[in-house]
Amino acid sequence: PFLANDISVTLFKMHMFLASMAIVAMLSAAEVEQRKQIEDQKMIEEQLIKNEERLRQAQQIVGLGYFERDLISESLFWSDEMFEIFGVTGERPKLSNKLFLEFVHPDDREKVIHAIQKTLKKIKAQETEFRIIRPDGVVRHVFTVRKSLREESGRPTKIMGTMVDVTDEKLAKDALKESEEQFRNTFEGSHVGMTITGTDGQFLRTNQAFRDFVGYNQAELSNITFKDITHPDDLQISLEDRSSLLKKEVKSQDVEKRYITKDGKEVWGRLNRSLVTNADGSPKYVVGQIQNITQQKASEEQLRQSQKMEAVGQLTGGIAHDFNNMLSAISGNIELAQSNSNSPDNSKRLQSALKTVRRAAALTHRLLAYSRQQTLEPVPVNAEELVVDLLGLLHSSLGETIEIKTKFEADLADI
Numbered sequence: 001p002f003l004a005n006d007i008s009v010t011l012f013k014m015h016m017f018l019a020s021m022a023i024v025a026m027l028s029a030a031e032v033e034q035r036k037q038i039e040d041q042k043m044i045e046e047q048l049i050k051n052e053e054r055l056r057q058a059q060q061i062v063g064l065g066y067f068e069r070d071l072i073s074e075s076l077f078w079s080d081e082m083f084e085i086f087g088v089t090g091e092r093p094k095l096s097n098k099l100f101l102e103f104v105h106p107d108d109r110e111k112v113i114h115a116i117q118k119t120l121k122k123i124k125a126q127e128t129e130f131r132i133i134r135p136d137g138v139v140r141h142v143f144t145v146r147k148s149l150r151e152e153s154g155r156p157t158k159i160m161g162t163m164v165d166v167t168d169e170k171l172a173k174d175a176l177k178e179s180e181e182q183f184r185n186t187f188e189g190s191h192v193g194m195t196i197t198g199t200d201g202q203f204l205r206t207n208q209a210f211r212d213f214v215g216y217n218q219a220e221l222s223n224i225t226f227k228d229i230t231h232p233d234d235l236q237i238s239l240e241d242r243s244s245l246l247k248k249e250v251k252s253q254d255v256e257k258r259y260i261t262k263d264g265k266e267v268w269g270r271l272n273r274s275l276v277t278n279a280d281g282s283p284k285y286v287v288g289q290i291q292n293i294t295q296q297k298a299s300e301e302q303l304r305q306s307q308k309m310e311a312v313g314q315l316t317g318g319i320a321h322d323f324n325n326m327l328s329a330i331s332g333n334i335e336l337a338q339s340n341s342n343s344p345d346n347s348k349r350l351q352s353a354l355k356t357v358r359r360a361a362a363l364t365h366r367l368l369a370y371s372r373q374q375t376l377e378p379v380p381v382n383a384e385e386l387v388v389d390l391l392g393l394l395h396s397s398l399g400e401t402i403e404i405k406t407k408f409e410a411d412l413a414d415i
Contacts, residue, residue, distance in 0.1 A: 065163040069097060071156055076100065085142060085165050087134030105131035105139065119146050120156050129166065141170040193269070193290035199246060199283045201225035213269065213292050215262035231258035231266060245275050246283050256293065268297040331357045359389050380414040 065082035069075075076095040083092060086103055093099060104112050108130040115128040125147040132140050146161030187194055193210030197203055203221040211217060214229055230238050234257045241253055252274040259267050273288040334354045387406060395404065 067161055067163065069159040071158060082163060085140070085163060086132060087136060087138065087140075103132045103134075105133055107131070116146070116159070119148050119159055123148065123150065125161075140165055141167045190289075193288075193292070195226075195288040195290065197226055197286045197288065199285065201227055201242070204285060210290055213261075213267065213290065214259055215265075220262075229259050229261075231260055234258050242273075242286070245273065245286065248275065248277075248283075251275070267292065267294045269293060328361075331361070382412075382414050384408045384412050 065085050066079040067082055068077040070077075074097070076097060076099075078095055083089075101109055101112070112128060112130050115126055119126045125145050127143070127145050129141065129143045132142055134140060142163050143166045144161055144163040146159055148156040149158040149160065150156050187205075188207050190207055191209055193213045194207045195203060195210055196205040202225050206218060206221050211221070214221075216224075216229075226238070226242075227235060238255075238257055241255060244250055245253055252272065254270070254272045256268065256270050259269055261267055269290040270293050271288055271290050273286050275286055276284045278284045331354060334357065387408075391404060391406070
């Protein structure tokens with residue numbers, strides 16, 4: 001009995017030991033799990049701190065301010081970047097929505113208040129651009145995006161958002177707009193024709209002076225190329241010149257060419273064109289300035305004709321002088337021979353020769369008058385005698401294949 005009792009006690013003790021070990025194991029597992037959870041939470045908190053620091057650094061780099069307005073407590077939070085945007089240095093004032101509105105430019109306050117009210121009514125984020133006035137009086141342009149947070153009931157509890165200073169971008173945009181406006185006014189108001197054509201020769205834009213020059217409106221020009229209004233005789237050289245420009249073999253060109261207007265007329269233009277390239281250097285479009293020189297060309301042609309006639313006149317005058325000198329010698333010899341001739345037949349022939357010489361002298365006189373080396377002296381002329389005198393010269397000049405017939409009025413008066 002004693003042995004059985006000892007065995008029972010021993011078994012009981014072993015059971016209690018095992019039970020104690022199980023409890024210890026369970027407590028150790030719970031402690032391990034608790035420690036693991038603590039470590040995980042610590043890692044999450046550390047990661048959150050790192051992320052917040054990265055976000056803060058990113059906001060600092062881009063100058064992005066963050067703000068948060070609690071609608072329940074009416075408290076307002078600004079990030080450091082917000083104070084920099086508003087130019088607040090030194091001791092920072094107590095923030096409130098009223099203080100914020102005092103920074104807003106008076107002309108933009110109504111717009112900002114309306115935007116805030118719109119944010120309170122809508123869940124969707126709202127964007128607003130407005131001006132602020134810093135404490136030093138400097139006006140800056142800012143852009144903000146704000147959104148409201150709401151309870152399950154739909155009541156807004158917070159307004160949170162971001163803000164960035166866009167003054168430089170605004171000024172650059174305004175300067176670009178002003179530059180474009182100046183270009184538009186210069187382009188459209190120029191008295192010289194101006195065109196912008198694509199690399200394929202299509203008219204992208206033209207001004208009124210050019211449209212008046214060629215007789216087409218903008219819609220019509222948008223559907224054609226420069227080739228369609230270039231004179232056929234000038235097309236090949238125009239294509240070669242433009243190809244040279246597009247290949248950047250030359251920076252600009254100054255040429256004269258003929259255009260065909262809408263009604264088929266031929267007009268002259270002096271074209272100065274230059275190439276505009278993309279950022280990578282590839283051709284973008286060609287800008288052309290065309291001056292109407294049609295009248296100038298006509299004047300130049302008249303001048304050439306005048307110079308040509310002047311040259312002919314000078315040549316004619318020189319020949320007439322020489323011819324007149326020869327006629328004078330011939331006439332003197334005929335008169336001398338006539339005074340020494342006793343033969344009636346010879347005298348008759350000499351008289352005829354002298355008459356011919358005098359007609360030739362009269363012709364040289366007219367040639368000299370034509371060349372402006374002698375002045376014309378108007379005298380009455382018998383038209384019939386003048387024509388008859390010219391018949392011999394005409395017959396010898398025209399040849400035997402041409403027959404000349406004359407018919408005169410019986411009472412033809414002198415002119």
